[in-house]
Amino acid sequence: MSCLAETATARSWLFRVVVATLFGLLVLPLAIVVATAFDASSAVVFPPTELSLRWFGELLASRTWLRSLANSLLVATGTSALSMLVGTTAALGLRGYDGRFRSGLVGLALLPLLVPGVVIAVTLLTFFSAFGLQQSYLALVLAHSLWATPLTFSVMQSTFARFDWQLHEAAMDLGASRLTAFRTVVVPEVRAGLVVAALVAFIVSLQEFVMALFLSGPDTRTVPVQAWNSLRQSLDPLVSVVSTLLLAAVLLLVLLGGALAGLDRLATDT
Amino acid sequence: MSLSDSRPARSLTALPARWRTAALLMPLVVLDGLVFLVPMGYLFRLSFTERTSGGAFVEGSWSLAGYEYVAETPLVHEIFAFTVGYAVLVTALAVGVAVVYAYAIWRATGWPRTFLLAGAVCSLFTTIVVKLFAVVLVFSPRGVLNDFLTGAGLLAEPLFVVDNLAGAVLAQLYIVVPYAILAVYAVLSTLDDRLVEAARDLGADGIDVFREVVLPHARPGVAVAAIVSFTWSIGAYPAPLLVGSGSEQTTAILVSQLLLAEFDWPAAAALAVVTVGVVLVTLLAGLWGLDDGGELLG
Numbered sequence: 001m002s003c004l005a006e007t008a009t010a011r012s013w014l015f016r017v018v019v020a021t022l023f024g025l026l027v028l029p030l031a032i033v034v035a036t037a038f039d040a041s042s043a044v045v046f047p048p049t050e051l052s053l054r055w056f057g058e059l060l061a062s063r064t065w066l067r068s069l070a071n072s073l074l075v076a077t078g079t080s081a082l083s084m085l086v087g088t089t090a091a092l093g094l095r096g097y098d099g100r101f102r103s104g105l106v107g108l109a110l111l112p113l114l115v116p117g118v119v120i121a122v123t124l125l126t127f128f129s130a131f132g133l134q135q136s137y138l139a140l141v142l143a144h145s146l147w148a149t150p151l152t153f154s155v156m157q158s159t160f161a162r163f164d165w166q167l168h169e170a171a172m173d174l175g176a177s178r179l180t181a182f183r184t185v186v187v188p189e190v191r192a193g194l195v196v197a198a199l200v201a202f203i204v205s206l207q208e209f210v211m212a213l214f215l216s217g218p219d220t221r222t223v224p225v226q227a228w229n230s231l232r233q234s235l236d237p238l239v240s241v242v243s244t245l246l247l248a249a250v251l252l253l254v255l256l257g258g259a260l261a262g263l264d265r266l267a268t269d270t
Numbered sequence: 271m272s273l274s275d276s277r278p279a280r281s282l283t284a285l286p287a288r289w290r291t292a293a294l295l296m297p298l299v300v301l302d303g304l305v306f307l308v309p310m311g312y313l314f315r316l317s318f319t320e321r322t323s324g325g326a327f328v329e330g331s332w333s334l335a336g337y338e339y340v341a342e343t344p345l346v347h348e349i350f351a352f353t354v355g356y357a358v359l360v361t362a363l364a365v366g367v368a369v370v371y372a373y374a375i376w377r378a379t380g381w382p383r384t385f386l387l388a389g390a391v392c393s394l395f396t397t398i399v400v401k402l403f404a405v406v407l408v409f410s411p412r413g414v415l416n417d418f419l420t421g422a423g424l425l426a427e428p429l430f431v432v433d434n435l436a437g438a439v440l441a442q443l444y445i446v447v448p449y450a451i452l453a454v455y456a457v458l459s460t461l462d463d464r465l466v467e468a469a470r471d472l473g474a475d476g477i478d479v480f481r482e483v484v485l486p487h488a489r490p491g492v493a494v495a496a497i498v499s500f501t502w503s504i505g506a507y508p509a510p511l512l513v514g515s516g517s518e519q520t521t522a523i524l525v526s527q528l529l530l531a532e533f534d535w536p537a538a539a540a541l542a543v544v545t546v547g548v549v550l551v552t553l554l555a556g557l558w559g560l561d562d563g564g565e566l567l568g
Contacts, residue, residue, distance in 0.1 A: 008475060008476060011476065011477070012476065015370075015374070018370060019370065019371065019374040019386070022367060022370065022371050022374075023371075023385070023386060023389050026389050026390070026393050026444075026447070026448075027389045027392070027393070028408075029401075029404035029405060029407065029408045029444075030392070030393070030396065030400070030401075030404055032404065032407060032408060032414055033400060033403060033404045033407060036407065044407065046407070046414050082301075085297055086297040086298050086301050087298075089294045089295070089296075089297050089298070090294065090295055090297065090298040092294050093290075093291050093292075093293075093294030093295040093298075094295070097291075105295065105298065105299075108298070108299075108302050108307075109298060109302060111302075111306070112302070112306050114497075114498070114501050114549060114553060115310075115501075115505075115546055115549060116501065116502065116504060116505020116506075116507075116522060116545060116546075116549065117505060117507070118505050118507045118522035118525060118526060119313075119505060119522070119525070119542045119545055119546055120306075122313070122525055122526065122529055122538065122539075122542055123309045123310055123312070123313040123542065124305070124309055125529070126309075126312065126313065126316060126326075126529075126535060126539070127308070127309035127312045127313070130312075142301075142305045143305070145301060145305070146301070146302070146305055146306055149298070149301065149302075153298075203395050204395070206397075207395060207396060207397035207398075208397070209397055209398045209399050209508065210398070210507055210508065213508075214526070224397045224398070224399040224400075227399045227400070227403070228399050228508070228512075231399065231402070231403055231406075231512065232512070235403075235406070235407070239403055240403075243399075243400040243403055243404075246396070246397055246400055247392075247396060247400065250392050250395045250396050251392065253395060254388055254391050254392055254395070258388070263384060263387050263388060263391065264387070264459065266391060267387055267390065267391050267452050267455060267456070268452070268455070268456040268459060
């Protein structure tokens with residue numbers, strides 16, 4: 001009996017070691033990237049030999065990198081706005097629907113997530129060039145919205161599902177128009193969901209790489225594409241710095257999303 | 271009040287509701303229609319145009335030349351076979367890791383649970399480029415891990431896990447594993463603790479519980495994890511390009527070469543259509559295999 005218990009404890013320890021290793025493999029490389037951003041030398045070194053913010057200064061002095069930062073923020077803002085509009089209206093429109101109609105539309109929204117990014121990128125590149133739209137901000141916003149919309153839709157859908165819609169009816173019974181009732185009764189209650197959905201869409205666009213690689217041009221290049229271009233040549237400390245900024249944005253999303261909606265919802269809704 | 275009296279009144283209130291629904295769904299239909307379905311149709315049409323050395327494709331022509339190229343070029347077969355094998359390998363590893371990790375999140379409480387979950391979510395949202403940079407930095411022959419292992423005397427020679435198949439698989443795992451973890455976890459989080467307790471009370475040990483209760487419950491999540499890992503790896507592009515050697519060529523890399531370097535749009539389009547076909551077949555087979563496939567879309 002004690003022998004059985006011993007193997008059970010050994011197994012449980014083995015399980016813990018395996019999980020800790022997996023967690024380390026998942027997270028430590030990213031932490032190492034951050035650490036290399038704070039080193040003074042002109043090569044990417046770990047562990048850092050001399051702590052310095054030198055490369056953050058170099059980033060601020062580089063016009064190419066600043067341009068790509070501005071491009072990324074612009075595209076992410078546009079994507080967030082467009083996919084919020086599309087995702088929220090779709091979640092409202094499908095509220096109360098079931099069956100084929102619903103799964104058809106949800107399937108349509110999800111399909112772009114399942115088609116390989118390179119294929120969508122290639123398709124949109126050939127399609128947009130027929131209209132002279134290749135390398136434009138609009139092309140990037142539209143492409144990113146294809147991937148951000150299913151996420152805003154799914155977050156808003158589960159947000160609306162938690163709202164007590166009788167309150168909305170009650171407001172209308174009291175004489176408010178449908179829109180006023182929505183603005184004054186529903187919106188304040190679902191504000192957290194709205195913020196999380198908009199943030200998720202923003203981050204998805206900020207971090208998206210494959211479609212941006214094909215669809216951006218020298219003037220519209222986003223940060224991940226710029227980082228890729230310089231990575232293909234050599235390991236550049238500036239890439240560590242922008243990686244740190246991108247990781248900080250993700251951390252902000254996770255902290256804010258966790259505080260507003262709970263980490264569990266952030267993990268399962270998206 | 272007879273039935274005939276109430277009918278016009280009902281259809282009057284029903285009509286605006288229907289229009290309202292249509293108006294609310296319009297943005298989604300327009301976006302996915304104009305930016306996804308129509309371009310996909312355009313790609314499909316392109317794949318049936320004639321190939322030419324003078325430009326990208328012959329406008330208005332009909333031809334099967336693109337598909338003939340895909341069907342008859344040995345190099346394309348080789349690359350296609352490699353890509354499928356690569357995707358299967360990545361999928362198997364990703365699902366294995368995801369089940370263990372998601373089970374660990376589900377079992378953990380308090381801070382360990384928060385950290386495990388946050389780690390997966392952070393990795394999920396981090397751009398592919400940063401993850402690939404991290405992989406190169408940590409796993410290359412003169413990288414952090416090899417320096418540590420050889421420095422500590424654990425290894426005499428550095429491990430070569432970059433610029434080869436192992437590197438391409440490892441890098442692709444960093445891209446798909448977070449999605450796989452959360453797909454399994456989303457389903458696992460609906461598992462009732464009492465079911466596990468009941469199994470324990472009936473004398474099951476940890477492994478029995480995992481095999482008899484947890485795994486069957488997680489099945490739909492495992493299926494989604496497998497589908498996502500496979501469809502994303504069949505289209506793998508940046509990971510094999512940056513962390514693989516030249517011989518880890520995938521169909522996605524070939525498609526982009528045909529399109530951008532060789533300017534052979536019919537061949538590129540035909541290969542892309544075939545790739546999408548493989549993805550759709552996998553997807554349908556996966557949905558069909560699950561009895562409650564409809565729920566995946568809900």
